[in-house]
Amino acid sequence: MRLPAIAAALGLPVVLALLPLALSNYHVDLVTQMMIYAIFAMSLDILLGYTGLPSLGHAASFGISAYTVGLVSLKVTSVFWLVLVAALGASVALSALLGLLAIRSRGVYFLMITLALAQLLWGIAFQWRSLAGGDDGLPGIHRPNLGIPVSFADAVNFYYLVLVFFVLVVGVLSVFVRSPFGIALKGIRESETRMMSLGYNVWFYKYLAFVIAGAVAGVAGMFAAYHIGYVSPADLGILLSAKVMLMVILGGAGTLIGPALGAGIIVFLENVVSGQTERWPFILGAIYVSVVLFAPQGILGTFKSKLRRSADR
Amino acid sequence: MNSHCLVVQNVCKNFGGLKAINDMHLSLEPGERRAIIGPNGAGKTTLFHLISGTLAPSSGAIHFLGREVTRLLPYRRAALGLTRTFQITNLFHNLTLLENVLLAVQALDNVKYSMLRPVSSYRHLGRRASELLEEWGLRDKAGIPVRNLSYGDQRQVELIMAVAGNPKLLLLDEPTSGLSPAESATVTEIIQKLDSNMTILFIEHDMDVAFALADRVSVLHFGTLLTEGSVKEIQDDPRVGEIYFGAEQCDA
């Protein structure tokens, strides 16, 4: 790895760890939310940026984890480790099932079927009052109980809990995308036929990528549920799936860190702008349009190609 | 049956009502260099797709090294030692030359499923990739994205990818397509230097290249085998000239 990247890799966790000392609880909370959605965006990048699978239903894995947190912690146990296993188990199981159905399609059909499957789940959540609370969702989710005398209802404590997982996810995924499996995914994105003729079982790679992406999205979904204490069908819906896709494209698909950045920006803007005006949806729409028209490679993508161009000279 | 490298038997391929390949027979000895020639639309590329596994035959059987592979998917044929190049350059365009070759090198290695270690930590992969690049004189271009390489270099990379795994049977789909005469000569030389134990089946439009490289030649016409023989036999056969140039001018 190059020096600036190493410096960033070591420096960022330190900066993030020190941040709460300088910020108010409101801002600590905001950064927590940014990290949660950064995890979500990075998980989609695995699919979209690295494997070339544009999923418009990624919120399904996010949402099912959030709902599991709600159901388990409200009705069974609030022990964090058990909830974690249940939530991740749910998102892995769901993506394992959906993957079987979706992976055989490509391009726009993949887009459509992932949309359909996620909407299916959304429809179930929306109308199943007795189990999932219907369109009211599940309110009143308490912060996790880790079995230690620390209250995670405190913004700063919860921040550090999320930070630990955030650093873990970034670390693991950074190695993952550089691993033999990870570069194979890039190969698949570039040319499936070539990969097949070289000897790779392309379907299996895509399937595993789908499940892994679902698992990581589950981590994000879990913390999202804990963070606001509430889960609703919107956590499974098309609007969220489209938003996380925007985060990936804005930051730069296929760069891993780019999508994390994109997520941070969108979350930040959403919070700041919503506080000033009711017209956030309009502005968000304008961001979608602007990114596609002016920065389709995203922030990091454009940055990287500018670097490469100046290096070539 | 078992002494042959490849046996194509009674193979037919239909696309709806169109018979692209009709009752095809082909049999290759280990180490043989066989050229497939024929006018456009004769079915050469379709035949390649059938042998490589991209397409499944409508009927007939294909055996590779004594094993039936008729319906086997391409990635499994690769594992058995059957690889191919593509007529239209089919590389990983946005990846660097090194990454392209690494992907070829790790393709038949069990570490390809490894997720928690960077590929750079598997030194044997990097070494093999560097060796290959050195052999082909492309070592100093390792960090360049493949889409920025010259067309000639890209055609060479096509070859590198296919031979990286030391295949037993190599299918070359128009290896000199789009190359200048000088480049064609270079590629022809490279192919001649390939491991003599490697069986090579290639499609060529350039007759000079075809006859220079081949031991035997198979001529396809309208999806079926017109004739087959040594280079001299084919050069002397008036029917071959006919199918290319029409009945009036017979200039082989």
Place this chain on the structure above:
Amino acid sequence: MTFWLVQIFNGLSFAMLLFLLAAGLSITYGLMGILNLAHGSYYLLGAYLGLTVIKNTNSFLLAILCAIAAVVVLGIVMQRFFLRRFYKNELAQVLLTFGFLFMIGDASLWMWGGNPQVLPKPSVFEGSYRFGSIVVPSYRVFVIGLGLLVALGLWLFQGKTAVGAVIRAGVDDEEMTRGLGINTPLLFTVVFGVGAALAALAGVIGGPFVGVYPGADIEILLLGLVVVIIGGVGSLKGAFVGSLLIGLLDNFAKALFPEFTLFTMFGAMALVLLLRPAGLFGRK
């Protein structure tokens, strides 16, 4: 028995709305490779604009004409200046048109407020007709009639005219059609405009019984997508059959098991995609 007939009737009228929306959506994607999610916005705008015109002039006909005119202009601007650049780049189209959907939806919220509204029916259709033992609102009959008329018109146009043949050819093979020297850019703009017009028309005529409210754009878009996917992209027949299926399914599901309507709809879409990945009448 009466119950079933009434349900079928209601389902058919809703199906006609879906058809108007889906026809444009399907042909636009099939011909131009443009997946335009803002089609839902055309519907929404059509309804809101129609509402405003009716409130000010009491003329349903004028409402239809104005709504269509305004939406067609918007649609053509969108296509010529924005969407054209992203032919076959579905990801960009999804994000771009999603953006437009949000912008138009929020602008509509700002202009017309958040309360659900219903368009008044034209007075000539305010009564009901009697068919034997069943009584149906005459407006619904009008909607079904209009829908069938449009369907017939489109089918004749596509099947019997030269331009229609060109469109069918274009859906089959765009490059070839271009190669034949046909002015594809003009053709595309016209087709896109017609699609937008149909969506706006659907908004206005749907207004009296479906109503218009924030979020209607996304709701109808999703249903439209379900229809297009089930029917097969680029197929007018598919859009028609798909709309009938979904319109009837939606109605029966709401009547028989209201807790599962959404599940039924998207379940049907997922099922079709799994068995026939290109839809019932699609290509590939």
